[in-house]
Every structure is written in structure tokens, then in C-alpha cells.
Amino acid sequence: MRQNGGEFRPLTAFVHELTTTATGQFTVSNFTVMVSGQPVEIPAATVTVVGDNSSLPPPRRLLLEPLVKNIYLGQSFRVRILLPAGEGNAIEALREIQINGDILMTDKKPLSFAIQTINFNGQLKPAFICEMSVTPIMAGTAKVSAQGFTAGREFTAPISITGQVTIPGGVPQYALLLSEAVEIQVHPLPADEPPGFTGAMAKLVRETPVLSTNRLHVGEPIHLSEIFRNDGDYTHFVPPAAPRSREWQIIADKPPASGFTLIPQTDAVTNTPVIPFCAFNPQTGKYYDLTIPALPVTVIGDGLPVNLPALENENSSAAPLKLSGLATSAGKTVASLKPLQLRGWFVLVQFLPVAGFLALWQWDRRRRYWEAHPDLFRRRQARRTLRREKRTFERAIAGQDATAFLQCAMSALRIAAAPHFPAEPRALVCADVLALLDAQDKNGRVGETVRKVFEAADTQFAATIPTPTDLLALAADVAAALQKLEEKL
Amino acid sequence: MKHLRFAICDLRFFHRHGCGLALFFAVNFAGAAEDFFAQGVAAYQAVQFPEAAAAFQKSAQTQPAVGTFINLGLAEWQRGHAGTAILAWEKARWIDPFDPRAEADLKFARAVAQVDKPQLKWFETASTWLPPNAWVWLAGGGLWLAVGALVLPRFFRRRKTGEQQWLAALGFGVFLFSLTANLGVVSRTNTGFILEKNTPLRLTPTREAEVISTLTAGEPVRRLRARGNYLFIRTASEAGWVEQSAFGQVSQ
Numbered sequence: 001m002r003q004n005g006g007e008f009r010p011l012t013a014f015v016h017e018l019t020t021t022a023t024g025q026f027t028v029s030n031f032t033v034m035v036s037g038q039p040v041e042i043p044a045a046t047v048t049v050v051g052d053n054s055s056l057p058p059p060r061r062l063l064l065e066p067l068v069k070n071i072y073l074g075q076s077f078r079v080r081i082l083l084p085a086g087e088g089n090a091i092e093a094l095r096e097i098q099i100n101g102d103i104l105m106t107d108k109k110p111l112s113f114a115i116q117t118i119n120f121n122g123q124l125k126p127a128f129i130c131e132m133s134v135t136p137i138m139a140g141t142a143k144v145s146a147q148g149f150t151a152g153r154e155f156t157a158p159i160s161i162t163g164q165v166t167i168p169g170g171v172p173q174y175a176l177l178l179s180e181a182v183e184i185q186v187h188p189l190p191a192d193e194p195p196g197f198t199g200a201m202a203k204l205v206r207e208t209p210v211l212s213t214n215r216l217h218v219g220e221p222i223h224l225s226e227i228f229r230n231d232g233d234y235t236h237f238v239p240p241a242a243p244r245s246r247e248w249q250i251i252a253d254k255p256p257a258s259g260f261t262l263i264p265q266t267d268a269v270t271n272t273p274v275i276p277f278c279a280f281n282p283q284t285g286k287y288y289d290l291t292i293p294a295l296p297v298t299v300i301g302d303g304l305p306v307n308l309p310a311l312e313n314e315n316s317s318a319a320p321l322k323l324s325g326l327a328t329s330a331g332k333t334v335a336s337l338k339p340l341q342l343r344g345w346f347v348l349v350q351f352l353p354v355a356g357f358l359a360l361w362q363w364d365r366r367r368r369y370w371e372a373h374p375d376l377f378r379r380r381q382a383r384r385t386l387r388r389e390k391r392t393f394e395r396a397i398a399g400q401d402a403t404a405f406l407q408c409a410m411s412a413l414r415i416a417a418a419p420h421f422p423a424e425p426r427a428l429v430c431a432d433v434l435a436l437l438d439a440q441d442k443n444g445r446v447g448e449t450v451r452k453v454f455e456a457a458d459t460q461f462a463a464t465i466p467t468p469t470d471l472l473a474l475a476a477d478v479a480a481a482l483q484k485l486e487e488k489l
Numbered sequence: 490m491k492h493l494r495f496a497i498c499d500l501r502f503f504h505r506h507g508c509g510l511a512l513f514f515a516v517n518f519a520g521a522a523e524d525f526f527a528q529g530v531a532a533y534q535a536v537q538f539p540e541a542a543a544a545f546q547k548s549a550q551t552q553p554a555v556g557t558f559i560n561l562g563l564a565e566w567q568r569g570h571a572g573t574a575i576l577a578w579e580k581a582r583w584i585d586p587f588d589p590r591a592e593a594d595l596k597f598a599r600a601v602a603q604v605d606k607p608q609l610k611w612f613e614t615a616s617t618w619l620p621p622n623a624w625v626w627l628a629g630g631g632l633w634l635a636v637g638a639l640v641l642p643r644f645f646r647r648r649k650t651g652e653q654q655w656l657a658a659l660g661f662g663v664f665l666f667s668l669t670a671n672l673g674v675v676s677r678t679n680t681g682f683i684l685e686k687n688t689p690l691r692l693t694p695t696r697e698a699e700v701i702s703t704l705t706a707g708e709p710v711r712r713l714r715a716r717g718n719y720l721f722i723r724t725a726s727e728a729g730w731v732e733q734s735a736f737g738q739v740s741q
Contacts, residue, residue: 218569246734267539267568301538301568305601323563323597324590326533327556330526332585334553337740339621339674346625353633357640364644 015176020049060086062094062179063120063127064146066134070185075201075282076135076236078111081146083128083177084120090168091115093155094177097130097148103138103186113159126165135236139188146179189280194287196276198238204279205229206290211272215298218267224260226292240277240292248273267301378419379489385415386486393478402471409478410457413450416485430454436488446484449477522552529560538567555581559590562598571602572684572706576737579682583739586617598707607680607709608725609673615666616673621740624674628667635660681722681738683708683731690729694719701729712736 020026030044063082071077079099085091093113099106111131118127136142152172205228212223228237239258242250249263250273262272271294278289307322340346370377389412396404414425417433433450434442441447456471529544545561548554562577575598581591599606609617616624638657642649686706691698694716704710710722710731719730 327559330554331556340625360644
């Protein structure tokens with residue numbers, strides 16, 4: 001607003017601060033701007049810069065004093081904006097005070113106003129002082145400056161005055177004043193942010209939480225009161241947020257109160273929910289825990305009717321009038337409620353009968369084959385019996401039992417020869433066995449061994465039975481003879 | 490502890506004598522289930538229904554039994570949990586379809602809670618005539634009886650007789666009917682019940698999704714598919730998504 005004659009007129013001003021580097025006369029030429037679609041001519045302006053300005057009064061400036069210069073992101077801090085008294089110690093109020101800075105957020109309403117005596121350039125001078133709260137919203141280095149309009153004696157809020165001051169009368173000039181920029185370092189918060197951090201930055205102390213009652217019904221609200229006491233100079237308090245819980249409906253009190261209304265959804269709960277909360281202490285640069293612990297409660301369920309005296313409609317007449325009694329024993333049990341049809345092992349069990357039928361089929365097939373080929377069956381049986389006789393034969397040799405050796409050897413020779421006739425092995429004589437050997441073997445050592453074995457066996461029919469002491473020496477020859485006969489099976 | 494000590498002694502005995510661990514675990518689990526059952530009965534008689542329900546629940550998890558589920562249903566009903574009670578009694582009927590207590594409790598609960606019975610297809614209804622596991626043994630027995638009656642005389646070189654033919658036909662008949670009942674059992678495993686009252690039935694499987702309607706505790710539904718923490722279910726009149734925790738399946 002600017003006074004024009006006897007009335008105030010609103011003005012829009014774009015302020016640019018210029019600093020000269022040389023003396024002389026400088027002119028900003030006229031130019032045109034468009035205002036609401038209409039061209040408006042801005043006239044040229046001339047300024048003369050002189051070398052010696054001792055005759056001119058010093059320009060009035062604001063002083064900006066942040067109380068801290070190293071802060072954490074989100075940490076609110078106070079700044080003081082001072083306007084020292086002008087000529088004749090005349091004090092003027094400031095209005096529309098604004099803090100300029102890219103990464104700062106300023107509270108619109110100043111915290112306090114005062115007029116105090118300050119030390120300004122070595123002189124004690126009264127000054128108009130305004131305190132504001134500023135919060136950095138980005139980490140990094142911030143350049144902060146202040147601006148405001150002189151407002152004469154228009155004090156917009158209660159003000160405390162210390163010392164003697166002169167408050168001039170008359171119409172205020174509404175001159176825009178600026179301050180020098182001040183550099184502030186904003187540090188980021190540590191990365192290990194614990195759960196429940198809502199942005200609270202202070203040195204807080206949690207007092208013991210208090211429940212309105214600890215015995216309640218399902219759906220009945222109770223209030224959990226929790227007080228956080230500030231133990232530091234300045235606090236930026238954001239109350240804990242209500243966590244999500246299946247068992248509880250949790251409604252947070254309206255900030256800045258930090259209580260909760262809790263409504264149990266089930267009677268299965270025995271404690272109030274744990275409400276995570278923590279704050280950051282800028283002095284130590286660390287988070288600290290302020291979690292509201294669980295408190296024991298007894299929740300009573302709303303039971304359902306156990307009999308039906310009131311239901312009179314036709315459909316319910318078929319229903320029993322009351323619930324059954326408590327079962328005294330567990331009764332019929334199962335391993336699992338999952339049906340066998342959906343269990344993998346049961347499918348595998350179904351392969352057992354299949355395997356049984358397959359085995360039966362294989363057995364029948366083989367049986368029919370042997371019936372069709374009896375000679376092959378006899379040879380197979382002979383090979384099997386021969387293997388058994390050989391084992392007995394080897395045991396007789398190992399035991400130096402000449403009689404057993406003789407019986408085994410002759411039996412084995414007969415078994416190896418029997419399928420060729422075919423005949424019962426015990427019915428065969430030496431000539432039958434020899435007949436199976438080729439001419440060379442028959443007249444050679446193999447034939448001689450066969451003859452010796454049969455001769456020795458025939459001596460058992462003699463009147464005096466000689467002791468066959470040298471028969472065991474034939475073991476290797478008998479084995480060779482059996483090998484020859486087995487090859488023909 | 491008593492059962493545990495008994496079980497440890499028996500473990501040494503069975504191990505030494507070449508018996509399996511199966512008997513050890515069976516004895517141990519049965520003992521624990523009996524202990525929980527007794528705790529539940531005592532808590533129920535002391536009108537401590539949440540504790541009784543928790544004890545019966547543990548007993549049922551260790552060894553599902555008809556009496557345990559009936560008592561669990563009673564404890565949950567006393568707590569006001571109609572959905573959980575109906576589910577427990579349905580589980581009792583799943584184990585033993587002939588148990589009159591479960592049948593009566595279900596009728597009573599449905600009359601009070603104003604919910605319907607599950608709508609079953611014809612083969613599902615047939616599957617309720619016997620316990621679920623009986624059908625599968627019946628199907629297996631019928632099939633192999635028929636196959637055996639046809640095949641075994643040939644293997645053992647016996648003459649085919651009319652009795653064998655009748656036996657095979659009977660076996661096949663039992664097998665075919667059991668197949669449909671088994672299909673019903675498998676189909677019924679997807680049926681379940683709403684556990685919580687006023688359960689929101691949502692259009693999409695998200696917490697912020699539009700609520701189509703709210704479902705009553707104990708309402709029978711059929712599970713169709715799952716996505717994340719939500720199940721797509723069909724009620725008698727509509728379909729939508731509910732949270733998994735609001736749905737109780739009989740066969741689990």
C-alpha cells in the first residue's frame with residue numbers, strides 16, 4: 001500500500017537488490033510490461049553513485065541471527081530478525097516479515113515480538129526484535145536472509161518493551177528492508193531409521209501409559225493416555241501414529257495429544273497393541289526408543305444364545321432347541337483332514353496292486369514258455385542243480401572228505417549229463433557220461449578221470465571197501481570234466 | 490511330561506527291537522492331544538471359553554477328532570464366534586458324517602445365525618454319505634476286485650464261473666460310483682465358511698477395493714482361486730475377494 005494524497009493505493013513491486021562496483025551515474029532504461037493484457041510503460045530510472053557518502057545517512061538494514069547454524073533435516077530452530085533504531089533512537093515495527101531460503105519452511109506466524117537494547121556496531125541501541133521458527137526441508141548448505149516492511153508504530157501483536165525508546169508518530173513509510181544472507185548447514189538424518197519415527201525431534205521422556213479400564217467387552221472403546229514430557233530446550237513433537245492391527249481398532253487422538261482410543265475386535269487379545277514410536281535427539285545425533293508397551297487387558301466376548309426359546313417360525317421348528325453337551329472324549333480320530341485323494345503317497349500306493357498283477361502276468365508268461373520248451377527247462381534246472389553240487393563238492397575238498405568228494409563228483413557228472421538224454425541223473429552210468437565227451441576228451445585225461453570216479457563209486461558194492469585215499473588228488477581233473485560237460489548244457 | 494517320558498523309554502525299546510519310530514510318534518501325539526483335550530474341557534467347565542477354545546484348537550491340530558471339533562465349536566459359540574463354531578462342527582461332520590451331535594449343533598447354529606447350508610452338487614451330496622477317506626478305499630477295492638476277478642482265474646488256470654463275472658461286475662459298479670463320490674470329495678475341499686462377521690466382499694484383491702457386500706459369519710462359500718493375501722470366493726448369490734484370514738476351509 002502506498003499513500004497517494006489522502007488515500008492508500010495498492011501497489012505491486014518487484015524488488016531487485018543491486019550493488020555498485022564503481023562510481024558514476026547509472027540508468028535503467030524504460031521498458032514495457034504486460035499487465036492483464038495491457039501494456040504498461042515503466043519509466044527510466046537513474047541513480048548516481050558517489051565515492052564519498054559520508055554526508056548521506058547509512059542505509060537501514062535488518063539483522064538476521066539464527067540461534068543455531070548446524071542443524072539436522074527437519075529440526076525446527078529459531079531465528080531473530082532485528083531492526084535497530086533509526087535516527088533519534090526512533091523504533092519502527094516490522095510487518096510482513098519473511099525468511100528467504102530455498103530449503104527452508106517458515107512458520108507464518110512469528111513466535112514473539114520485543115523491543116530490547118542491543119549492542120549494534122559497538123553502540124547500545126534499542127531494536128525491534130522478531131523471533132520466528134524455521135524448519136529445513138532439504139539437507140545441504142542453506143543461505144538464509146530476511147526481509148520486512150517498516151510499519152511505524154503499527155504493532156500487529158503484543159510486544160514487550162525493555163528500556164527507553166521513542167516510537168515516532170505519523171504515517172508509516174512501508175519501506176522494504178533486507179538483511180545480509182547467513183549460511184546454515186543442514187545435515188541429513190542417520191539412515192538407520194527405526195520403526196515408529198514420525199519426525200519427532202526433541203529430548204522427550206515417556207511417562208507410564210494409563211488405560212481407562214483393563215476389563216472390557218468386544219467392541220467397547222477404551223482410552224490409552226500417554227504423555228511425553230519435553231526434557232530439552234526446544235521440541236518439534238509429532239505424536240506416534242496409530243498402527244494397523246487385526247485385533248484392535250486404533251484411533252489416535254487429535255494432535256498434539258498423544259493418546260489413543262482402542263477398540264478390541266476379538267476376545268482373543270490379552271494385551272493392548274504395542275505402539276512403536278521413536279524420536280531423534282539432535283544433541284546426540286541418534287534415534288531413541290519411546291515405544292508404548294502393551295498393557296494387559298481382559299476382553300470378554302459377546303456370547304451367542306445356546307437355546308432357541310424365541311424362534312417361532314416354521315423353518316426353525318425343525319432345528320434343535322439347544323446345543324449339544326460337551327463331548328467327554330475325543331472320539332473318532334483321523335491323521336489329517338486332508339483327504340487321501342489329495343495326498344501324493346496314496347497315488348503311489350495304487351501302483352502296488354498294479355505291480356502285483358504285472359508280476360503275476362510275468363510269472364504266467366514264463367511258466368508257459370517253459371512248458372513250450374521242456375528241454376530248455378531241463379538244462380536250466382541242471383545248471384542250477386550243478387551249481388549247488390559244485391558248492392558241496394568244494395566244501396568236501398576243503399574238508400578233505402574223500403567219501404563226500406566222491407559222491408559229489410559222481411552226482412555232478414550225472415547231473416551235467418542227464419539233460420542230453422533226457423534221463424533221471426541217478427540212472428546214468430559211466431558210459432553215458434563218456435558218450436557226451438568228444439573223442440579226444442574221451443580217450444584223454446578227462447575220460448580217464450570220469451572212469452576213475454565211477455570205478456571208485458562202484459567199489460562200494462565190493463566185499464571189502466578200499467579207502468579212497470588218493471581220490472582227492474583228482475579234484476582238479478573232476479572240475480575240468482565238469483567244465484567240459486557244463487559247456488554243453 | 491508323563492507322555493514324553495513314556496515315549497523316550499519306548500524309543501529305546503523300539504529302536505533295540507527294530508520297531509519304527511511311527512509308533513513312538515503316534516503314542517506321543519495321541520497323548521499330547523488327550524492332554525490338550527482335558528485342559529479344554531476343564532477350561533470350558535470353568536467358563537473360560539477363550540482358553541478352552543485355544544486348548545481344543547491345539548488338540549485338533551495335534552490329532553483331529555470328532556469330539557475335539559464338537560467341543561471347539563461349543564467354546565467358539567460361547568465366545569460369540571459363530572463362523573468359527575460352524576466351521577468346527579463341519580470339520581466334525583467331515584470326519585464322521587453320522588455324528589448326531591455335530592448335525593444337531595449345525596442345525597441350531599444355522600437357525601440362530603440365519604445362514605444356509607452349503608449348496609452341494611449331486612455328486613458332492615453323494616460324497617457326504619460316507620467319510621471322505623472311505624470312498625477312496627472303496628474305489629480302489631472295487632477296481633482291483635473287478636480286475637482280480639477277471640484276471641486271476643486265468644493265471645491260476647481255473648475255469649471262468651458266473652460268480653466271478655458277477656463279482657467283477659459288482660467291483661466295477663462300486664468303482665464307478667465311488668469315482669463320482671471321490672470327485673465330490675475333491676470338489677468339497679474347496680468349500681469353506683466365513684469366519685468373521687461383516688466380512689467385506691471386495692471387487693478386487695486389495696484393501697482399498699470397492700466393497701460389493703458384507704458377508705455373515707458362518708456363510709458357506711466356495712474358494713475359486715487365490716492371489717496374495719486374498720481369495721476369490723463364490724457365495725450363493727455373488728462372487729468377490731475376501732482376505733484369507735476371514736475364510737475357513739473344512740479340509741484344512
